[in-house]
Amino acid sequence: MSGSAHGHTTAAWTGVTISFIGFLLAGVAMVIPSPILVIVGLVLALVGPGVGKMLSAAGYGKKVDTAPKVDTAKKTPVGTGASH
Template identity: 45%
Template sequence: MTDSSAQVDASYLPPSAPPSNHGHTLAAWFTTIVVVVGSVLAGVAMCVSANWLIWVGAAIVVVGLVGGKVLSVAGYGQSAGDSNAATSH
């Protein structure tokens, strides 16, 4: 009889090296900064009861999300080769 408990299943092991890019891309920075600015603007507008400014802040958030996606598609985002899913074995 052979002892099968000594065999190691490699499917649970993490990738050999972590991705070199942790989202430090133009698309990620643009999206983060614009969404934060829009959220802060909307939050301040709620405190001073300026309904129109709340909608402006919400529009800025939407512009940030769409702009980040456009930049990512244009090649300024993280490539598929840099993600964890692409490096798993």
């Protein structure tokens, strides 16, 4: 996945950060016992992916590569015993 830069965008980082803060807030609120903060945290956790999608649609996501893909790797037939 590192070759495709999956998740290395402003949209992805923002969505994950908002969700993480929401889960963190909900977890702390469960220990404190504060039902209202638990609900606020869970709402934030659910809003995060939506914010990420909106930012991606606004152009902060992964750029679409329109160039045709060319496979330049040498292929060795299976079962020939040749090693790389």
